[in-house]
Amino acid sequence: MIKKFLNTTDRFLCDSVREIFKKTENSYEGKALAINISQELKNFEANPLTCVVGCDTKFETNIKIQVKIMLGIFFVAIPLFGFLALAYILGLAYSYAVVFTFIVAMLATSRVDEIAKRYVSTRALELI
Numbered sequence: 001m002i003k004k005f006l007n008t009t010d011r012f013l014c015d016s017v018r019e020i021f022k023k024t025e026n027s028y029e030g031k032a033l034a035i036n037i038s039q040e041l042k043n044f045e046a047n048p049l050t051c052v053v054g055c056d057t058k059f060e061t062n063i064k065i066q067v068k069i070m071l072g073i074f075f076v077a078i079p080l081f082g083f084l085a086l087a088y089i090l091g092l093a094y095s096y097a098v099v100f101t102f103i104v105a106m107l108a109t110s111r112v113d114e115i116a117k118r119y120v121s122t123r124a125l126e127l128i
Contacts, residue, residue: 009108009111010111010115012074013108013111013112013115014115014118014119016067016070017067017112017115017116017119018119020063020066020067020070021063021119021123023066024059024062024063024066025037027062028059035057035059037127038124038127040057040059040060041120041123041124041127042124043056043057043060044060044063044064044116044120045116045117045120045121045124048064048067048112048113048116048117048120049064049067049068049109049112049113049116050064067112067116071105071108071109071112074108075104075105075108075109076101076104076105079100079101079104079105080097080098080101083096083097083098083100083101084097
């Protein structure tokens with residue numbers, strides 16, 4: 001049961017990362033903006049979620065922001081509301097909901113970090 005849940009979550013994260021990259025690449029192609037996709041992938045692979053002001057390109061920043069928004073919605077907001085509802089029903093302190101949400105967010109962030117690195121490496125191989 002847990003294995004199936006983890007596989008489903010990983011599939012969702014992988015599909016989301018792939019879609020974010022495709023949409024951003026298509027957006028830049030549609031605007032006729034030149035990007036060096038292989039260099040962008042190398043930069044992204046080094047720090048998939050860390051934004052460095054002034055060092056990241058706009059392409060890289062767009063991808064990182066979209067990934068963080070996806071994480072915020074699906075792995076912070078939704079679990080927080082779910083845990084708050086569960087805490088209310090069970091009569092527990094709401095601090096438990098915050099702690100459990102923090103745990104879920106940290107686990108999801110580490111998984112996204114690994115998935116993004118794997119996606120970038122496979123995407124870089126496609127370009128060669």
